Amino acid sequence: MLARTKHRRVHFNEPFVIPDFGETVPPGDYEVDEDEELIEGISWLAYRRVATFIKLPATPENKYRMRIVAIAPEELERLITVDRHRAAISPSPRS
Template sequence: MFARTKSRTVHFDEPFRVPDIDQMVPPGDYEVDEDEELIEGISWLAYRRVATFIKLPATIENKFQMRLIAIDSEELERLITADRRKHATSSPPKP
């Protein structure tokens, strides 16, 4: 089975909470890795996502260790959408 990892950076303007983490995560840019595997038996190349991870930076609270946290891809998209919606409604209107 062939696999690949796609990476992207997501930005949060507001603090957020990742499920299964006991603390708020500060706003900022975060790297997200999505592992995908090749779907075999079809006549074109297609991949399915099998895992999504967000990299959280080293902090005093986690004893200066970077953490790679598994997160449901739909939950991550929900967090991103909520952050954008919240930031859009709290920003002053543009002239």
């Protein structure tokens, strides 16, 4: 079966919690990988997502280990939406 990985970067303005991960993740930019497999037996090219991962950077709190954490795509999109909503309603601090 043919597979591909799509890469993207997401930005969080506020700390967030990944369900089933059990720790608060600081705001910042995060790499997201989405693994997809080719759907065979149809007359056009189509892929289905089979896994989504977010890369968490090495920090002193996690003993300087970079981690790749599986996350449900719906949950990732929910976290992004909540973060965007909070950023839209919270006035940014002025310098």
